[in-house]
Amino acid sequence: MTTHDPLLGAGTRAFLDRLPLEREGGRQLRRLADGGVVGDWFGCELASVFQPIVEPAGGRIAGFEAYLRVHGSGERELSPWALFSSNADDGRLIALDRLARxxxxxxxxxxxxxxxxxxxxxxxxxxxxxxxDHGAAFRKVLDALGLPPDRIVIETPVSASSQPDLLTFVLRNYRLNGFCTAVNLASPAQWKALSQVVPAHYVKIRGDTLTPGDEGHAETLQSIAQKATVVVTRLEEKTTALPASALAQGYAYGLPAQRAAIAGPERFALRCFAR
Incomplete structure (x- = not known):
């Protein structure tokens, strides 16, 4: 697509057309010739890849998870987590995160x-x-682009699920700003501590924490499915042993790919909903 594609909203086209001039405190968004966008962060280039999240039975795509790719000088690829860790100041970390999003x-x-x-x-x-007020600043960016916030799922890390009070506060903030929310579990057993307090639309759990044939795990997945949509991640082989409403993510269902590769596959509309 180009910035003049009629499928893009006027706000998005205007935003993209201004990108070469957008600078603030050493940060810059830059539009590429193919219509893609990269971020410049103090000598590093920030780019996107997307991994599909699919309906296992039919293979239709419900959405994509974005991952950051970071290139230093000479196109040397850097670890995103190393980049975030090197920005120890909270202000810079917040700015970097917002730029990546x-x-x-x-x-x-x-x-x-x-x-x-x-x-x-x-x-x-x-x-x-x-x-x-988590999400308020990013909501303003989305409003400028004409992208509804309920198409964005803010996903918290596994480490956050060991702090139910903080996690609940943060997720409620994001929901008040119109976003969908997702939490990552370290194991099925962790759901017991979170099930009554965490307002998540999606619960993500790694496939390698689930034991095939374990009735306890099956019951936990069914319990999660009563309150949120289950997303089983890091699947390296396709499986049918999931709740009927569950989604799947992993190499078995699609590798992270650049933006050109995500246009066109069959998808189905899936919006977050109140439980």
Missing amino acids: TVHALNFITSVEDDGLLFLNVHGRLLAAVSE
Whole structure:
């Protein structure tokens, strides 16, 4: 797509057309010749790749999770977590996170034409670094782009699920700002401590924490499915041993790919909903 594609809203086209001039405190968003967007962060280039989240039975795509790719000088690829860790100051960390989310949102909106969801991770340190109103600043970016916040799923890390009080506060903030929310579990057993307090639309759990044939795990997945949509992640082989409403993510269902590869596959509309 180009910035003049009629499928893009006027706000998005205007935003993209201004990108070469957008600078603030050493940060810059830059539009590429193919219509993609990268972020410049003090000598590093931030780019997006997207992994599909699918309906296992039919293979239709419900949405994509965005991952950051970071290139240093000479196109040397860097670890995103190393980049975030090197920004020890909370203010810089918040700015970096918002820049990364904006890059992902722009690459997503210029690639996906339907109502698919975009899953975005939030760095664990940000949960405490932002004292209140989580998601308010990013909501303003989405409003400028014309991208409804209920197409964005803010995903918290596994480490946050060991702090139910903080996690609940943060997720409620995001929901008040119109976002969908997702939590990651370290194991099925962790759900017991979170089930009554965490307002999540999606619960993500790694496939390698589930034991085939374990009735306890099956019961836990069914219990989660009564309150949220289950997403089983890191699946390296396709499986049918999931709750009927569950979604699947992993190499078996699609590798992370650049924006050009995510335009066109069959998808189905899936919006977050109140439980």
